[in-house]
Amino acid sequence: MTRIGVVVFPGSNCDRDTLHAVELAGAEAVELWHESPTLDGVAGVILPGGFAYGDYLRAGVIARFSPVMRAVADFAANGGLVLGICNGFQVLAEAGLVPGALLRNRDLRFLGREVRIVAERTDTPFTSGLDRGRPMRLPIAHGEGCYFADDATLDTLERDGQVLFRYATAEGEAAAEGDRISNPNGSLRAIAGVLNATGNVAGLMPHPERASEAILGSRDGFGIVRSFVGAAAKRAAAPVLVGGGA
Amino acid sequence: MSATFRYAVNVTPKPGILDPQGRAVEGALGHLGVTGVSAVRVGRRVELTVEAVDELTARGVVERLAGELLSNPLIEAAAVELLMSTSSTTSGEPGR
Numbered sequence: 434m435t436r437i438g439v440v441v442f443p444g445s446n447c448d449r450d451t452l453h454a455v456e457l458a459g460a461e462a463v464e465l466w467h468e469s470p471t472l473d474g475v476a477g478v479i480l481p482g483g484f485a486y487g488d489y490l491r492a493g494v495i496a497r498f499s500p501v502m503r504a505v506a507d508f509a510a511n512g513g514l515v516l517g518i519c520n521g522f523q524v525l526a527e528a529g530l531v532p533g534a535l536l537r538n539r540d541l542r543f544l545g546r547e548v549r550i551v552a553e554r555t556d557t558p559f560t561s562g563l564d565r566g567r568p569m570r571l572p573i574a575h576g577e578g579c580y581f582a583d584d585a586t587l588d589t590l591e592r593d594g595q596v597l598f599r600y601a602t603a604e605g606e607a608a609a610e611g612d613r614i615s616n617p618n619g620s621l622r623a624i625a626g627v628l629n630a631t632g633n634v635a636g637l638m639p640h641p642e643r644a645s646e647a648i649l650g651s652r653d654g655f656g657i658v659r660s661f662v663g664a665a666a667k668r669a670a671a672p673v674l675v676g677g678g679a
Numbered sequence: 680m681s682a683t684f685r686y687a688v689n690v691t692p693k694p695g696i697l698d699p700q701g702r703a704v705e706g707a708l709g710h711l712g713v714t715g716v717s718a719v720r721v722g723r724r725v726e727l728t729v730e731a732v733d734e735l736t737a738r739g740v741v742e743r744l745a746g747e748l749l750s751n752p753l754i755e756a757a758a759v760e761l762l763m764s765t766s767s768t769t770s771g772e773p774g775r
Contacts, residue, residue, distance in 0.1 A: 494748065534753045539697065569686075
């Protein structure tokens with residue numbers, strides 16, 4: 434059975450939900466403690482939501498220097514699949530494993546509500562099971578989710594297909610940057626999730642694990658979890674190295 | 680031979696980065712009846728003490744921390760400011 438690791442930082446609070454969603458997708462889910470220097474032979478790693486180290490200094494920055502993150506960075510450099518959700522996205526951004534930064538929400542408020550996002554690509558390990566252009570209903574719960582990168586970086590991301598998810602209207606149209614309803618945190622170009630340059634590390638602010646069962650009001654997020662687990666299983670069977678990471 | 684140096688690292692949002700905190704503070708100015716104040720930017724200040732052989736070495740450590748940990752260079756600028764230095768040896772002899 435494919436083993437997926439879910440990192441637990443002090444202050445993580447979506448780790449149990451994420452472990453559960455991974456199990457629903459048919460994988461063995463194991464906790465990886467933040468002090469662990471190794472990844473226990475997992476085929477994929479998820480950094481869950483929460484408030485790692487209390488979000489002190491900047492969301493994600495203290496977690497970025499924890500021992501497990503050195504192992505995650507090595508794993509990613511060797512082509513390993515890594516997904517960061519919400520606070521996990523912030524950790525990945527602080528670690529430089531995905532481009533950009535997450536700023537304070539435009540209107541300063543913590544946002545706990547449902548949004549719609551669309552996958553810009555369905556040919557990635559994180560989105561292969563999704564329908565292109567179909568809006569998905571997922572919850573957000575964050576104070577610092579406003580995606581930022583400079584214009585040159587944003588242009589590169591768009592050109593190279595590194596914009597993975599965008600906030601969307603109910604009709605599934607990509608939200609305008611200034612649309613306070615559909616893009617509530619003010620993310621530049623309404624970016625909700627990005628991919629690294631080699632396509633094996635992704636982060637997104639909305640919570641797929643909280644929308645993975647009918648009882649939760651939406652199963653739209655389960656496609657992301659299932660895509661990730663499926664891709665990790667394939668790689669475990671036939672390891673792929675990208676970027677020639679030494 | 681070593682000395683201690685007290686620094687402040689002032690971290691502020693880079694020009695052009697949206698600073699909703701600064702904007703919220705600016706929004707409160709009117710409630711105080713204050714006019715003519717603009718361009719409010721909210722950052723943070725971190726003070727720390729470094730023990731090193733000299734100020735150049737100490738500053739090197741602080742600048743590394745400022746760039747890697749205390750600020751995110753994508754969105755923030757960090758300025759290092761020496762507050763105080765204390766020499767722990769008075770003679771020029773090498774320490775043991």
